[in-house]
Structures are given as C-alpha cells and as structure tokens.
Amino acid sequence: MTQRFYVTTPIYYVNGSPHIGHAYTSVVADALTRYHRLRGQRARFLTGTDEHGQKIEREAVKAGMAPQAFVDDVSQRFRGLWPKLGVQPDDFIRTTEARHVAGVQKWWRKVRDAGDLYKGSYKGLYCVACEGYKTEKELLPGNLCPIHERPVEERAEETWLFRLSKYQDRLLKLYEEHPEFVLPETRRNEIVSFVQGGLEDLSVSRSNFTWGIPVPDDPGHVIYVWFDALFNYLTAVDETPERAFWPPQIQLVAKDIVRFHTVYWPAFLMSAGFERAQLPTTIWTHGYLLSGGRKTSKTPGLTAVKTSGTTDPVRIADVLGADVLRFYLLREVSFGQDGEFSIPGIIGRARAELGETVGNLLHRALPFVGKYFDGRVPEVKDESLTETERTLRARVATLVTEAGAAWDTLTMHRALELTIEVARTANRYFDETAPWKLAKSDDRTRLGVVIAHVLEIVRVVAVMLSPVTPTKSEELLHQLGLGALTPTEDTDLWPTQWGGLLVNTVVRPGPPVFPKYDPPTEAAMLLSLDVRDAEPATEKSPPKNKGPMSTDEKPATESPAAVPTTAAVAPAAPAAPAAVTAEEASAIIAYDDFAKVDLRVGKVLTAEKIPRKDKLLKLSVDLGEASGPRTIIAGIALAFPVVEELVGQQVVVVANLAPRDFGKGLVSHGMLLAASSPESLSLATFAKPYAAGTRVK
RNA sequence: GCCGGUGUAGCUCAGUCGGUUAGAGCAGGGGAAUCAUAAUCCCAAGGUCGUUGGUUCAAUUCCGACCGCCGGUACCA
Numbered sequence: 001m002t003q004r005f006y007v008t009t010p011i012y013y014v015n016g017s018p019h020i021g022h023a024y025t026s027v028v029a030d031a032l033t034r035y036h037r038l039r040g041q042r043a044r045f046l047t048g049t050d051e052h053g054q055k056i057e058r059e060a061v062k063a064g065m066a067p068q069a070f071v072d073d074v075s076q077r078f079r080g081l082w083p084k085l086g087v088q089p090d091d092f093i094r095t096t097e098a099r100h101v102a103g104v105q106k107w108w109r110k111v112r113d114a115g116d117l118y119k120g121s122y123k124g125l126y127c128v129a130c131e132g133y134k135t136e137k138e139l140l141p142g143n144l145c146p147i148h149e150r151p152v153e154e155r156a157e158e159t160w161l162f163r164l165s166k167y168q169d170r171l172l173k174l175y176e177e178h179p180e181f182v183l184p185e186t187r188r189n190e191i192v193s194f195v196q197g198g199l200e201d202l203s204v205s206r207s208n209f210t211w212g213i214p215v216p217d218d219p220g221h222v223i224y225v226w227f228d229a230l231f232n233y234l235t236a237v238d239e240t241p242e243r244a245f246w247p248p249q250i251q252l253v254a255k256d257i258v259r260f261h262t263v264y265w266p267a268f269l270m271s272a273g274f275e276r277a278q279l280p281t282t283i284w285t286h287g288y289l290l291s292g293g294r295k296t297s298k299t300p301g302l303t304a305v306k307t308s309g310t311t312d313p314v315r316i317a318d319v320l321g322a323d324v325l326r327f328y329l330l331r332e333v334s335f336g337q338d339g340e341f342s343i344p345g346i347i348g349r350a351r352a353e354l355g356e357t358v359g360n361l362l363h364r365a366l367p368f369v370g371k372y373f374d375g376r377v378p379e380v381k382d383e384s385l386t387e388t389e390r391t392l393r394a395r396v397a398t399l400v401t402e403a404g405a406a407w408d409t410l411t412m413h414r415a416l417e418l419t420i421e422v423a424r425t426a427n428r429y430f431d432e433t434a435p436w437k438l439a440k441s442d443d444r445t446r447l448g449v450v451i452a453h454v455l456e457i458v459r460v461v462a463v464m465l466s467p468v469t470p471t472k473s474e475e476l477l478h479q480l481g482l483g484a485l486t487p488t489e490d491t492d493l494w495p496t497q498w499g500g501l502l503v504n505t506v507v508r509p510g511p512p513v514f515p516k517y518d519p520p521t522e523a524a525m526l527l528s529l530d531v532r533d534a535e536p537a538t539e540k541s542p543p544k545n546k547g548p549m550s551t552d553e554k555p556a557t558e559s560p561a562a563v564p565t566t567a568a569v570a571p572a573a574p575a576a577p578a579a580v581t582a583e584e585a586s587a588i589i590a591y592d593d594f595a596k597v598d599l600r601v602g603k604v605l606t607a608e609k610i611p612r613k614d615k616l617l618k619l620s621v622d623l624g625e626a627s628g629p630r631t632i633i634a635g636i637a638l639a640f641p642v643v644e645e646l647v648g649q650q651v652v653v654v655a656n657l658a659p660r661d662f663g664k665g666l667v668s669h670g671m672l673l674a675a676s677s678p679e680s681l682s683l684a685t686f687a688k689p690y691a692a693g694t695r696v697k
Numbered sequence: 698g699c700c701g702g703u704g705u706a707g708c709u710c711a712g713u714c715g716g717u718u719a720g721a722g723c724a725g726g727g728g729a730a731u732c733a734u735a736a737u738c739c740c741a742a743g744g745u746c747g748u749u750g751g752u753u754c755a756a757u758u759c760c761g762a763c764c765g766c767c768g769g770u771a772c773c774a
Contacts, residue, residue, distance in 0.1 A: 364733035
C-alpha cells in the first residue's frame, strides 16, 4: 500500500497581513510535501485561515465591513501569497466554510455526548467598553483596559466548559508513551510540566458576541475559537475520500500555539473517541526568525521578526526569487530552533552554495559537452571506470542516503548541507581529474567518464534540492537535457541509484541558473529590500554589548514590534561607551512621537530589595493616580545600598510604558529615568517639589 | 519565584554514552590551478569547550553551585 503523508500548517488568523513567519511555516510544509511525493508517497498538505472570534468581528467593524466580507478579503491575501512562494497546498480551508461549520458542530455533539461538556461559569476581567474579557498580561498598569484605559471588573457569565481536567492523566501517558507526539524535546518538557501542574476545565463557548459557530442546540452561545479552529485539520478531510489521510503525520506549529495543539487538541480528539493511532503523530514546533541577535518582541501572530531589510516575503521573492528564499529558510535555520533572518544572509547563502558550488559546477562542465561530445551526454562503459569513480559514487551514495534520513527526521538544514556537500565532492573530483588537461591530451574516453560523472552529480543535486527549489531544479535539469520531475506514487525518485542521466541526451546550456550579481546590482537589490548599511563600520565595540534597542529600527513595515522592549531600567548594560556616536544621538523624531511618551513626576513610597536579584529594587511609586501607587522594578540597587534613602524621593517616571514581567509577581509598571555611567548612577529629579502625577515635558 | 533549555574558533553551529592533536561552514591569511558565474581546490592559523567546586587514574563531556542568555508559567484570537 502506498504510504501516506499528511502535513498541516496552522490556519492563519486573519487579523493581519501575511508575513515572513507565515511564509516560513508554509514553505516548510510545502517542501516536506514535495519531498514525500518524490519518494513515491501520497502526500497531502493542508493550510487555511482562521476567521472567527471577537477580534475579527471588531476589526471588521473598524474597517467598516461586514465580518464575512472582511475575512473574505484577508483570506484571499493569504491564499494569494502561496503561488508567489512556490507553495502549493492541496487544500485551503476556511473556518467560515460550510463544511467546517458543519464538521465542528458534529464533533461538538460527539464531545457533548461523551459527557465532556457542561454548563458552568467563566469568570474573568471584563472591560465594559470593549464588551470583552482581558487577560492580566494585556492590561495596563493599574488594571486598565489597554484600549479604553479604564478599569476592568471581575465578571462571570454562563459558558460551556470542557472537562479538560479529566484528560490530565491520559495526556501525560500520551507524552510518555509517545514522546514523538511533541517535538522537539524541549517543547515536550514544557508541556509535560504544564500538564503536571494541573489542568482546569476549559471554557469553550462565548455568549457576548456572535461571530462564531453557533453551539448546537444552544443558540445563545458561539463555540470558542480554539475548539472551532483546531478541528479544521479534521473537517478538511472528514466525510470525504481524503479521510484516508487521517491522522496527520506532521502538524507544524509555532511556539506560541504549542499548548493548544499538544494539550487541548488531543484532549478534544480523545473525548471525541479517537485512540492513539488516530491522533496526530507529531506536533512539531518550529522557532522564530530573528535578526541581529535581537529577540523578537512578544507580539501576536506566528512569528515576529526584525530584520535588517524587509520582512515582506512577497517583496523578497520578487527580487531574489522564491526558490532562493525557500532555500535560505530551510538551510539557515536549524529546524525547531530560532534562526537568523536577514536579507544579506539570503544573498550570501545563495551565492556561496547555490551559485558558486552547484550552479558553477554545471557551468564548468557543460562547455566540454559542446566542444568534445557534440552536445550530447557522453557514454561511459563500466570498464573505463577507475578507482576514483568508484570512490566518488560511493561517497555520493552515502550522502544521498544520509540526506534522505535527515529529511525523514525533519532536520532539513542538515539535509541541505549534505546536498551541498555532494556538489562540493564533485567540484573536488573535477579538480583532481582536470578535464581541461584530458581534453588537451586527447584522452576522449577518460574525458567522457569525468564529464558524465559530473553531469550526473548535477542531476543528483538538482533532484535533492527539488523539494526546496522546485523551479531552479527544473532549470538545472533542463540544461542537462532532462524534463521536469514527475513524482508518481510508488516510484521513489530520490537519487539513491546512480545513472539517471541518459546517454546521448542533448544538453541545453543556458545562462547561470543561480546568477551571481555584480556589486552595483547587488547593492541596488539590497536597497530595494530596505537593507540600509547592513554592517555598520562600528568595528571594535565590545562584541557582547548588544545594548538596548537603538535607533536603527525603522518603524516602517514593522507591524507590532514598535512596542518598546527596553528593560524597565537599563543601566546595568555593561559599560556602554560614554561617547554617544553621532548616529545614535541624531535620529530626529517628530514632536508627536515625543508626545507619545507620558512622563510623570512620581514620589517613591516604599523601596525594597528583591531576594536573589541584587541589581533590582521593587519600588512603590505614587503617580497621583486614583488606582493607587504603582509597582516599578528598577535596576538601580547597586547605586542605593541603603534603600531607605529612596523613600520620599521625587522621580521621573515613564508612565505609559508597556508592563514588563520580571517573573511571577514581579511586574514593572513604568520606568524611572536615570543617568548612568559604569561607575555611578543617579535618578532624574527636580529641584523643587511637584505634585505626584505632574506631567513632564 | 518555580520549571525547562542554553553558553564550544571573529560569526553561525556540530560534537564528545569521560580517555591520545575538540570539528564544519562563513569571514580573515597563504598557495595551486585556469574548464567555469573573478567561480574551484589545497594548506596554515584561530578555541583555558561561561565561571567555580566535586566525583575520577582522567572532565569540555557526569554531579553541584554561580553568572549570562532564551523559553514556559493557560482560556489572546
């Protein structure tokens, strides 16, 4: 029986435009699908969009559209992205489609009939103006709603609850008996410890808005979006012939949604009657793409990225080519970990490995075919092989096998490294055998052997790359005189066998498949992708000092990353050079930008040391607010060995800075201004007393 | 705070189930070659394997502590 392979990406939440994180997940899924097809398996790749929920409803209102029209529009933007990236899903599911709605209701009933749903009450922090609940994390200091800046209140409402607690033991057993269910391991550890900490029942319906799937037989409620969304993987194939693909082998997720997929999802399925063999095989969590060693800020969405250069996948693909981008994403990032992302990185990888190693290999061999073999692939007789060829073939065979194994274990970066190594091996062989000398010495047979071997290796590499660079691989094969790959069920096209290149095939030399750009062209490309001054000439600065975020981030296309992530207090940064460079100091901002910073006079009420955190102090600061004094964590402990000195001090506080979590119970709701040098630190203050809460500007 | 992870060459990382000279790619240095996209190939250089205790004949590898960094600590969709 043909082996089946079913891979899914998360369905993307349509509250924003597609970005590089979405592209990353989808490219991975696409490459895996192509790989499995190449190996003769039946593969299916599902993606889609998640379109329900209060947030969507609001966004639609804000855009002056009906929710359905709104999601139609955004969903289309996602769908339209894939062709530009060479991504070819077999199905694209939308949670607003009838098949999904009906499916979710069907599974809801199953879960209900299993006795796992009951009416209870959900309590949370409610903002009257928003008509919605807030989590503690998103609240502003003083428990204010981030949108309306007014206090939230505790409120309870009737809701359907899912007996998640009942599944705690079965989930733990699942993780233990099937460690492959959650990968990589570090995620499993997290999840196991989370579940061991105890599970509470989960609220799975809402009654304060309507943009969702109605709860069967209870019209006042809509189904909580995660119950809705997770089932997409099933509803897309359920009740169709494709149901045979169930369960998925690989479900790709990003870090931020691991729990939903590894705890709630299997629990829902168990409740609906699925045994282990019918649960997804592996939930695989990949990392984020980062830039410049800076961590991403905590933004919603699959992946938050800061880069040197644009992060818009479409623009990148337009300029550099989809295949090059795909190659970079899979080659550069150690799958499962966070990885670097930068435009210069893409160009560098492509030039060194695709261009100079693979492309150039073909390019240096083809002229011989034209000159000495009438443009046809020379014939090789077994008796003309030498030890060199035997060694070469053995080496290639080993690499091909290892690369296949790497694909099978989702270590694609390794698979690609091995693939490039195949081309390196051939370059070495080329140098050793020196066909240009053979040509001069008129040893036509030997020359034919060498050229044929090099060409065959180019074919091998083209095939091995094809899941990642389908278009470029086809071009390589075309120049070799071959047609495009046509994966067929039960036919393994992975080049484990030597000799896929036919004798006498007429080669079709052409321009470089992976062109190298001359410096002016490259500079223009970089510029068009917003790379400015990629490597500033700041040489000798202490390498470890990453420093707080400085001025180089242009807000331009960066969506939500503009939230200041600077630590509440930053003087601890090891000895930032006192001399501020002109560039750092000179970024001009508009008055409006400055006005966004809410500076207030504050009065320190209490100050205490924090155990085990010898740089931090926990302060209570009065800003004259009705909600009472704020807690501010400040990294000034070293400057105030006697904390009592601080009490009563007049300070300047950044009052509208996003709260910063220093660990449980230690959330800083503001930041003090201070001047610091490596030797000392002093707080900004005023010569005369002012009322707490006085605006500073 | 608690839980987990991580710290190896200038950069990105691999690796050591404890044992003679710790590896790769990139960058930088030297050379060979000239078929090719000024591409290729070779050589050398470069690391007190975060710090500190301990176990051991032997630790970068095991254990403890500490420091730095990262992540998790649920009903946000």
